Amino acid sequence: GIQVEQSPPDLILQEGANSTLRCNFSDSVNNLQWFHQNPWGQLINLFYIPSGTKQNGRLSATTVATERYSLLYISSSQTTDSGVYFCAVDIGNQFYFGTGTSLTVIP
């Protein structure tokens, strides 16, 4: 089956720092989403980005489908950004989640 790997697995940032999270996938995909799972367990949609670049406030994402990776950029990180970030890829009506990046932002 498809492999979806994220890096780094864990990340600790000082508040205000920038970071880049990576998602690699082993096969062609129809779609890709980024999620933030907050400390209360809620999965929050960040981006639906099968290709190209999107920005939403301090967050932006880029997917290069031909090279099978996506990047999530977090700028000027805040403590509320803490949690686990997942990418998920769609191959024909089934989504497969990546291994996740656990982010801790310290004040």
Next chain:
Amino acid sequence: DTAVSQTPKYLVTQMGNDKSIKCEQNLGHDTMYWYKQDSKKFLKIMFSYNNKELIINETVPNRFSPKSPDKAHLNLHINSLELGDSAVYFCASSPSSAQQFFGPGTRLTVL
């Protein structure tokens, strides 16, 4: 006006029991899903279902079965619960394999 809702939020039960988790979406989406998140936070798809097709992840035991009374609901039934079934179960919906929206999750604990 919650988009995807699940009940109950917490479920504690004994081994061997049968239980159900309900999911409802008011987004008018065609497709609904069930996911399991284990203790290591790994999220794995269990089922995807629309009006025409049920796709079952082959690793899901047949003790788990989705039931859809209508387009807005996809309930998860679990028979003969085992300790290893303890996890957080998420329901999600999407408009035909596009962006997914997740429910708040149901934490199942099997004693």
